[in-house]
Amino acid sequence: MTHKIDESKHFMQNRTKPNARGGRPRKFDEAEALGKMQRQLWSTGLSGVSLDGIARSAGLNRPSLAAAFGDKDAIYAKAASEYAAMMDARLSQALEADDLRLALKAAFDTAIDIYTADGADGCFVICTAPAEAHTNPVCQTILEQSLEAIDALFLKRLEKERLLPGAMPVDLASLSSLLGSTLNSLALRARAGWSQTKLKALSDGAVDQVMTILGGSSSSRDPG
Amino acid sequence: MTHKIDESKHFMQNRTKPNARGGRPRKFDEAEALGKMQRQLWSTGLSGVSLDGIARSAGLNRPSLAAAFGDKDAIYAKAASEYAAMMDARLSQALEADDLRLALKAAFDTAIDIYTADGADGCFVICTAPAEAHTNPVCQTILEQSLEAIDALFLKRLEKERLLPGAMPVDLASLSSLLGSTLNSLALRARAGWSQTKLKALSDGAVDQVMTILGGSSSSRDPG
DNA sequence: TCTATTTTGTGCGTCATTGTACAAAACATA
DNA sequence: TATGTTTTGTACAATGACGCACAAAATAGA
DSSP: OTTOOOTTSGGGOOSOOTTSSSOOOOSSOHHHHHHHHHHHHHHHOSTTSOHHHHHHHHTSOHHHHHHHHOSHHHHHHHHHHHHHHHHHHHHHHHTTOSSHHHHHHHHHHHHHHHHHSTTTOOOHHHHHHHHHTTTOHHHHHHHHHHHHHHHHHHHHHHHHHHTSTTOOOBOHHHHHHHHHHHHHHHHHHHHTTOOHHHHHHHHHHHHHHHHHHTTOOOTTBOOO | OTTOOOTTSGGGOOSOOTTSSSOOOOSSOHHHHHHHHHHHHHHHOSTTSOHHHHHHHHTSOHHHHHHHHOSHHHHHHHHHHHHHHHHHHHHHHHTTOSSHHHHHHHHHHHHHHHHHSTTTOOOHHHHHTGGGTTTOHHHHHHHHHHHHHHHHHHHHHHHHHHTSTTOOOBOHHHHHHHHHHHHHHHHHHHHTTOOHHHHHHHHHHHHHHHHHHTTOOOTTBOOO
């Protein structure tokens, strides 16, 4: 819930009124089509594919796509919004574990699974929005909000620890940013082709370091 | 020196032979033109600008640009290569300081200065290459090499500490990745519009955490 | 069956982008 | 001055991307 992007913008509105009263039925499922377009945009970026290409990837022709979803910006905004909500839900769930170390590892494992599924596209937002953030307000907005949301997600989880007995007076905001930065970087490294193994090694290392700072089990000692 | 991209590719070659024997002199300085094109690509990304736009930004017309630098991929490759070499030099120099904390802070401050100069474009590579990494081999290559190079830069510096008396047996590779990830994330956050102040707060926190792990001065305690 | 409504798919016109050809211009050398 | 060489800038052609118009198709309701 923390990073829903504003859907009140002009570019978000649907032009069609499905199931009003009568009319020819659609030959496509809206959610399924959006999913396919999301995958396409995820892989190529916003400027890397034309409306023709997006329409082909979704299995419908351009006029139908325009009528149902609007122009390219609107499609990207919908796809990005859906992605952000999905990530928020998955990460929040993973972070619910009682044991902090397990919670953090679960969150990173979840992210890595998403970043490396179906090829290795990394994070939809982190890997496609920055390039056009200065020329496209949609990209700018989704990037800002996602970066903030990730840090906030970790901070919220870390603050549960502050209530526990024996907690150290550590700068949790700084630690949250460190964890958020690690997640951001995992997205980039996945896009660059890193294996799941390497990505998990990196995130495990980061979790170990953070646990060390939080005053504890020193599994961050040099293995070799 | 660690992340020079391969210039032997076909798309890297110049088509012209300046100053061979005679011929009309150029009206532009090659390095200066490349710098202007680099700024343009940095801001808009590769697909975010046309060859016309690049030519205008460099102050020369499209045929001259094509003759001197090749197509858009070749121009991007040159700009990215030059950027990577510049970053490598600046960061290496900053990391030369004897005191580790000061060296790390200097490196991050240098990066932040670059990331926030002339607008707030973040890192040329981190912010423009990922989007097209899967559709453009040039972007794929420069992204891979830059990510590796940044980690390597930090690792090289950290390993100097291992030689000092009283050094802890910490996993330096993991710490290097943590520092590299922080730098990657700073690039993204700068692109998203974060102020120098916020960026420096984040990097200072990361440095403090790392110094804490390396066994020492605990300035990472919660200020509030 | 008839009407209203909505989607579908083809097709057209326009504009942007790219590559390249060509003549003129500006230089070095003999 | 004459020749060869290289860059410049205009121009043209081919392709791609985009928006929209339009008729046909497919439904609900009267």
